[in-house]
Amino acid sequence: MKVTEVSHAGGRYPVYVGQGLLAVSSVLQRHLEGRVLLVSDEIVADLYLDRITAGLDENCRWRSLLLPAGETHKTLENWQRVIDTLVEMRAQRDATVLALGGGVIGDLAGFAAASYMRGIRVVQLPTTLLAQVDAAVGGKTGVNHTAGKNLIGAFHQPEAVIADIDTLISLDDRDYRAGLAEVVKYGAIRDERFFSWLESRAEALNARMPDALLEAVHVSVGHKAEVVAADEREAGQRALLNFGHTFGHALETATAYERYRHGEAVAIGMVLAARLSELLGRLRVGTSERLVHLLEHLGLPVALPDDIDRERLLELMRLDKKNRADRIRLILLDEIGSAAIDTCPADDIREVLTRS
Numbered sequence: 001m002k003v004t005e006v007s008h009a010g011g012r013y014p015v016y017v018g019q020g021l022l023a024v025s026s027v028l029q030r031h032l033e034g035r036v037l038l039v040s041d042e043i044v045a046d047l048y049l050d051r052i053t054a055g056l057d058e059n060c061r062w063r064s065l066l067l068p069a070g071e072t073h074k075t076l077e078n079w080q081r082v083i084d085t086l087v088e089m090r091a092q093r094d095a096t097v098l099a100l101g102g103g104v105i106g107d108l109a110g111f112a113a114a115s116y117m118r119g120i121r122v123v124q125l126p127t128t129l130l131a132q133v134d135a136a137v138g139g140k141t142g143v144n145h146t147a148g149k150n151l152i153g154a155f156h157q158p159e160a161v162i163a164d165i166d167t168l169i170s171l172d173d174r175d176y177r178a179g180l181a182e183v184v185k186y187g188a189i190r191d192e193r194f195f196s197w198l199e200s201r202a203e204a205l206n207a208r209m210p211d212a213l214l215e216a217v218h219v220s221v222g223h224k225a226e227v228v229a230a231d232e233r234e235a236g237q238r239a240l241l242n243f244g245h246t247f248g249h250a251l252e253t254a255t256a257y258e259r260y261r262h263g264e265a266v267a268i269g270m271v272l273a274a275r276l277s278e279l280l281g282r283l284r285v286g287t288s289e290r291l292v293h294l295l296e297h298l299g300l301p302v303a304l305p306d307d308i309d310r311e312r313l314l315e316l317m318r319l320d321k322k323n324r325a326d327r328i329r330l331i332l333l334d335e336i337g338s339a340a341i342d343t344c345p346a347d348d349i350r351e352v353l354t355r356s
């Protein structure tokens with residue numbers, strides 16, 4: 001088991017990464033107090049609920065609430081169900097919410113914990129690769145509104161994060177690979193050595209070998225932890241984590257969030273952002289091919305499909321409040337392992353989009 005300490009303004013918390021952690025009661029037990037509400041989705045609960053409950057101390061007063069799986073259920077209605085259950089349990093300020101699942105459950109249960117009695121403890125038990133390397137660390141919680149994703153939310157740091165890599169074995173292939181895109185992102189923006197390691201271990205990652213997973217999740221968590229510790233509320237450094245996301249979000253919106261997993265859109269977005277960085281003369285020509293090669297090796301999409309309207313993508317990128325009409329803010333690459341936030345002319349983005 002590997003442990004990373006995450007520092008934040010109000011203190012610090014551990015992120016445990018290892019095998020068999022859901023069943024090891026001592027790790028979980030040390031972070032439980034008061035009444036415990038375990039929130040999960042129906043798919044994850046079928047697979048893993050027993051492992052946890054078998055490990056819970058007999059004296060622990062706990063209850064579970066299972067929600068339907070998927071992004072469409074990250075709603076205020078389901079947040080209300082978590083709150084109602086806490087009320088029914090007569091949970092006090094010393095209660096703990098256990099969030100067992102992917103980013104949807106982590107965000108939703110985390111937001112319920114952030115708001116119940118102005119904040120009770122939450123322990124994150126992430127079960128998707130995306131949640132282990134990204135969503136569960138950093139304290140962003142929230143739910144969707146019909147007017148926008150994650151429109152309602154709060155910063156609320158967890159008590160602990162327990163990432164059991166054994167759970168990644170049952171992940172759907174596309175969900176697993178989408179998570180790998182975020183892993184590659186850390187290498188691309190902050191860590192050339194890690195990027196090279198990913199290149200050398202791509203086969204092992206494709207086979208979901210435990211030793212490769214352990215290292216990939218642990219190093220990724222370390223990067224996320226460093227970034228959020230330096231910049232808890234997303235003013236500077238944390239923005240670098242949006243590498244590939246400006247193009248990616250536009251692509252997700254243009255395809256109505258139905259065609260791509262978030263990580264798949266980010267993979268294509270990272271390639272476009274790297275090509276743009278080359279066009280702008282800040283990244284050595286040819287470097288984007290190294291990124292393409294790794295993403296392809298990990299089974300991720302790297303190209304914009306022909307049927308996507310390039311002008312529409314540009315329009316969607318312009319919609320971001322922070323942009324002026326002629327310049328767009330995004331994360332650019334200076335070399336593998338180093339990125340920066342900057343603005344660039346919309347015409348250059350058009351050129352990259354039409355060439356791709």
Ligand SMILES: NC(=O)c1ccc[n+]([C@@H]2O[C@H](COP(=O)([O-])OP(=O)(O)OC[C@H]3O[C@@H](n4cnc5c(N)ncnc54)[C@H](O)[C@@H]3O)[C@@H](O)[C@H]2O)c1
Nearest residue numbers: 043069070071102103104127128130131135140167170171
């Ligand atoms: N808070 C943050 O900082 C942050 C960062 C990135 C993403 N997010 C949020 O995360 C969400 C996406 O998270 P996600 O990709 O984990 O999606 P998800 O939670 O919807 O999980 C994807 C699917 O996998 C299933 N699943 C989960 N674990 C499984 C397992 N071990 N085996 C088999 N199936 C499993 C789930 O039931 C679900 O159907 C989005 O809502 C996004 O906004 C939050």
